[in-house]
Amino acid sequence: MxxxxxxxxxxxxxxxxxxxxxxxxxxxxxxxxxxxxxxxISDSLTIDLVALQKQGEFKKTKVVIVKEDPVYHSKKRYNAISLLQLLDTYSKIKQLQTDKYQIVFECEDGYKPMMPLQKFLSVKSFLAVSDVDAPEGESWSKIIKDGREMKAAPFYLIYEGTSPTDTDFKWPYNLIRIHLVPTIENSSLI
Known part of the structure; x- marks a missing residue:
């Protein structure tokens, strides 16, 4: 016992x-x-776009024309900066094996679309900081999706010369951060 x-x-x-x-x-x-x-967030694989904007980093823009915008369903003009240049400046993208990484776009509402980094780098991409065609006194035109009003601000990812029907390319609006993640880790960010 x-x-x-x-x-x-x-x-x-x-x-x-x-x-x-x-x-x-x-x-x-x-x-x-x-x-x-x-x-x-300040690691070299994440870019906090809102923080950079507060620091005044997005003042030098150029007008980029999107012939068939898949979100607005029309020809649009945006004040934008080169996203590749932004990645080169604020991340360690040059040191990465691009075929082994994904790019994740984090939106304010929690949406996090991703795509292979190598595919993303194959085209000209831009970070739109405002809508040239917005109503007077506003930075962005309203987005109407499924009968609901959505906001594009603070940022919208756009491409030059990419078909709006190619679903491999993501066009997230309401964008706040960009992450570069190894392909094997990408499921943890979904």
């Missing part, structure tokens, strides 16, 4: 310690998550 009690006590001790360790791990993970929520 005494052997049974000793074994039971040892087993109970092990289970208690294991539960305490898991609780500490959960607390540490919760603390890390809350800290990461407070800390702006």
């Amino acid at each position: 005494r052997k049974f009690q000793n074994k039971f006590f040892v087993l109970l001790s092990i289970l208690t310690l294991g539960c305490q360790q898991k609780t500490k791990q959960k607390e540490s993970a919760a603390t890390a998550t809350s800290l990461s929520d407070l800390t702006p």
Whole structure:
């Protein structure tokens, strides 16, 4: 009986310690998550577009014409900057094996479309910072999708010379961040 009690006590001790360790791990993970929520993203594989705009980085734009805009369903003109130039300046894209990475576009509403980085780099892409054709006094025209009004701000990814019917190319609006992720990790960002 005494052997049974000793074994039971040892087993109970092990289970208690294991539960305490898991609780500490959960607390540490919760603390890390809350800290990461407070800390702006600044690694060289993520670009916080809103932070760059606040720093005045998007003042030198050029007008880019999209002949068939898939979001507005018309010819549009935008004040935009080269997205490749932005990636070259603010990320370590030049050091990456592009065939082993995805580019993820994080939108304000939580939408995160992605595409192979190599495919993305095969065309001219731009970060639209405003809509030249917007009504007077506004930066963007309204987007109507499925009868609902959507906002394009703060940024919209556009392409020059890309067919709007090619679904391999993503045209996210309401864009706030860009991430470069290894292909094997991309499912964690969806």
